[in-house]
Amino acid sequence: MKFSPYIYEPDKSIEVYRETEKFFEANPDIKKRIEELGWIYHTVGMIVPQNFENFWSGHYFPFIDSWEELQVSFTQICFGLYKQAFVSLRSGLELGLLSVYFNINDDGHNAVKEWLNSKDNTPRAGKIWKILRQNDNIKKFDEKHNLKQVHEDLGYLHNYVHTKGAKHSNRMGLLKSNSQTFEEKLISKWLHSYADIISLVSTLHLLKYPISVIRFDYSKKFGIDIPSFGGLEEYNIDKIASILPENYLDDIEIIAKEDPTTQETIHEISSFPDMTDEQVEEQIINLEKMSIENGEGFTKWLENQEKLLKSFGQSEFDEKMKTRIELLRQWATENDFLESKAKRMGWNI
Structure with missing residues (x-):
């Protein structure tokens, strides 16, 4: 269907999607990588504790919305809307940080309310990091690995939001016409950014909830009804570790062993009788x-x-x-x- 005088038409996006499909069919490793990253981020969502007090509170909303933004970003890539895809990546990153920010003191069910109800503005990056570094685990890890700099290195995503010249506009591409086109290099660039975002947000969640890296067979104590307290099954720990920079997991595991709350929780769970x-x-x-x-x-x-x-x-x-x-x-x-x-x-x- 045509819509005069528009040139960025839905039909053009469908044409680009067909080319994108062919690209993924010809490059199964890239398709597999995108799927793996999606499953990893989905798994990170399991780290955020859920209980009767906070289940409907909205404390989980930032992470859920982050995951949805990242999915929307992927869909935009498929349809040739590359600028918009990078804008959604930035939103996904920001919301991923807010997931830890609002829950930093384990009172996210209260801390998130004003923002969730659109009364408070979304905090700026400086304030977010100031709060994040109030967590001893994040502060200690940041001092060694400079996570804040990792975040700042993703600052180029801001350029797509505010269209910093042609290279950050809808005219991105090698032989760009004034409508949607398939751009292989932009898919590669998007995938690199996507992986960096998932790595950073995953790391922050592991640090906030270090029990997530403790290797423990919770099924022995809970059967199939494992509470949502932040613990992960071992294969999920390995899955997340696969996209983290070298030594990240080792250092987080050391932090977990020294974290009093984590050790108290594991000690308590260990004292439970095994399920028959x-x-x-x-x-x-x-x-x-x-x-x-x-x-x-x-x-x-x-x-x-x-x-x-x-x-x-x-x-x-x-x-x-x-x-x-x-x-x-x-x-x-x-x-x-x-x-x-x-x-x-x-x-x-």
């Missing part, structure tokens, strides 16, 4: 019951389990799973949960 297999199975059953009752119903649930089984190249459930299925089948039949909740309630969805 029966207790874990009960957790799984209860979780599946919730899914069946409030969502897809038993029939669809079983279909999905069978699809999952085949995706793993298997043809038959093990005995534990067979027992679980029969228990859930009987429960669902007795309670009329075979069909989805929408169908049972007569919702026209």
Whole structure:
């Protein structure tokens, strides 16, 4: 569809997207890198503690909005809107820092309120770093690795917000016409900036919540119902470590060992009795019951389990799973949960 007199038309972006798709198909390593960085940032979000007091408070909003800005930035890259993609990167970076800033004293559920309700302005970088360095872990790490300088090195993103000349404008590109074009070098430049942002924001979250780098099998103590207190499974620690500069993780692990709150928490968790297999199975059953009752119903649930089984190249459930299925089948039949909740309630969805 054409919109006169506009030259930056949606149709042009669709053309660029087709070229971008071909580029990613021809360069699977770049596609994989973008996906890995996205999963790493998603994992960092698991570090921010959640509890009944703060769950709906908005303390998590800066991180969520940061992640959304980074996703929007990627989409803009795909459609040839490169200047806007770098602007969104800057927003993602700023919001990522605010995630730590507002939660620096573990009272984010209160500290974030005025800003969340658009009453307070977003603090400037100088104020953000002044507050961040009030945290002993961040201050100690910053003195050695100069994180603030890492942030300042990303200051060029500001140039896209305020259009510092042609190279930071919508005319970015080698053979740029006055409309969207596919620009391979700008994708590479974007990816470099994206990785630097994720590395910095990840580092700050690890320092604020150093329990996140403690290697501990929380499933032994909590089963599948692990509380959101900042702890990560070991493979997630390694995942984040893969994008950090050399020695970053080693130094954060040292900080974690010396951090009183972290050590007290781990000591307390270690004192809990291990979960039995029966207790874990009960957790799984209860979780599946919730899914069946409030969502897809038993029939669809079983279909999905069978699809999952085949995706793993298997043809038959093990005995534990067979027992679980029969228990859930009987429960669902007795309670009329075979069909989805929408169908049972007569919702026209």
